[in-house]
Amino acid sequence: MAEMAIKKRRPKNLDLPTIRLPLPGILSILHRVSGAAMFLLLPFLLWLLQSSLTSPETFASAREVVGHPLAKIVLLGLIWFYMHHFCAGIRYLLLDLDKGVELEAARRSSQIVFAVSIALTLIIGAKVLW
């Protein structure tokens, strides 16, 4: 039964240079990449929260770490990943509810996700990191 389903003829296009990932596809893979990156950064974030809450001294050292230029870049990337995952996630929840599943609407909503998540990243990054 399962084999029969797989053998059904489907359109094929293996001319790789002509295949371009559309924006909703880029959004999708970034949703996965951002999720994986945030998972890997969890211990750093928990350590940062712990330091910031334990004592005035550890708070100061956490603030020093966050103030380092390299940490600022990592944290700005992290804020973008969080905001992308957040906005793209809300888009997926709406798709689950059958909202915006048509091609035009899906392309439009993916543009909105990129615009809103990048804008939020710049606003929050400016407030928190600089």
Place this chain on the structure above:
Amino acid sequence: MVNRILVGAHYGLKDWVIQRATAIIMAVYTVIFLVVVAAVGPDSFESWRGIFANGFMKFATFLFFISVFYHAWIGVRDIWMDYIKPDGLRLLMMIATVAVLVGYAGWAVQILWRM
């Protein structure tokens, strides 16, 4: 719809629902947290600590963390299922993922209640 015979007890519906339920909890917490931080404007250890000393925020933050860890488990497990083909290695990665996430949950409790 793929034409196939289904046998067994469950097909991932529970995980599908939990992934969305935890997503909604995290999204709501994110908005609450940003509003609280914007309102308090924490610029010192005391004011920053005060946010998490509040009973509601402590409960909400704990709920957020549990949601993060469960959500991360389902997401990371899906990544292993997509890319790691040898069964033994895949199982090992899944066990390691659960192990670190359970550890993080304990750590999060310690951070919130021992601060």
